[in-house]
Amino acid sequence: MNKIRLGLIGLGAVGQVHLQNCLKLPNAELVAVADVSKKALKRAQNMGVPDVFEDYHKLVDYSNVDAVIIALPTHLHRECFIAASERHKHILIEKPLARNVNEGKDLLLSAQKHGIKVMVGYPLRFDNSFQELKSTIEKGELGEIQIAYATNIGNGPFFHRADTGAPTPVPQWWWNKDLTGGGALMDLGSHMIDLSRWFFGNVQSVKSYLGYRYKLDQEDHAICILKFESGQECIITVGWFSQQTRIEVEVSGTAGHAITSHSPRNKFETGLRLMLRRPSGFQLAYIKEIQHFVDSLQKDENPSPSCENALKDVEVIEHAYSNQFMMDTFT
Secondary structure, three states, X not given: OOOEEEEEEOOOHHHHHHHHHHOOOOOEEEEEEEOOOXXXXXXXXXXXOOXXXXXXXXXXXOOOOOEEEEOOOHXXXXXXXXXXXXXXXXEEEEOOOOOOHHHHHHHHHHHHXXXXXXXXXXXXXXXXXXXXXXXXXXXXXOOXXXXXXXXXXXXXXXXXXXXXXXXXXXXXXXXXXXXXXXXXHXXXXXXXXXXXXXXXXXXXXXEXXXXXXOXXXXXXXXXXXXXXXXXXXXXXXXXXXXXXXXXXXXXXXXXXXXXXXXXXXXXXXXXXXXXXXXXXXXXXXXXXXXXXXXXXXXXXXXOOOOHHHHXXXXXXXXXXXXXXXXXXXXX
8 A cells, every 4th residue: 555645834843743753654654844944944854854845835736745734833724724625635733723713614614625634633632541541431430420620731832842952932923812812721721622522522511710820911821611411520720830741631430530640751761762762651642643644544534533523622712711700809
């Protein structure tokens, strides 16, 4: 079976992850990348990528590309997605799908019109520990689930890695709410909303509290309470305020209780695994994610999570922004 020919658009932090992983896939070939950074393009060439472009339009026009990975800031998703869709390229796009529901609907309609397969990047679904938790829930080992807690806290955009892999000034688009679509809830909350919907199904209602510790235009932390059609409640907590990353899901049912968490390994173990080329944690999840996308294309199957699924996540976030708790002050 012929290899899937991939094109990668965007060589920022997550783009660098995809760059390395695409080169490891047995049934795919990374034939082209696009980025405005000449330094990043040069590095990709040194890693063996045949063709590089400063303008992504040239990449999507490239007949040698079967599918593209869009790893661009959210405000650039719509234009890039539609350009690739119109040229009948299958798409793996990073979350969140779009800045708002209307924009997300444009992407979905374009994909449907041109008959392409779309997958949205949610690596937590491919993390072994969260997959095991989903299996435990589905087997009924915890009984009927009543309450869940989903937490995703870290330093957000305050610690940025550019194409050098070293800390650099944060790109200005991060601080423009019109470009990002939101703050920590859009950035980290999309992961946890997707994960909780993967566990429990459709959301019936949502309420939120947004916090502004750093007095930005967008929230730097948030709490959401989701009520699902199937009866469960989930409290989602996200934040950009901590130097230590914490990603955790806690589930309580009538027959049991389970906690699953992801914590970055220490620097020594991470370095050792990189030297030995033994991926772990998120590294392994990202590899499994892109492998699923490529495998689905080869089998002519629809990959998951889908564009429709990711649009539902944006809908929940949009409702959360418009349904905030009124915080009373006691005197």
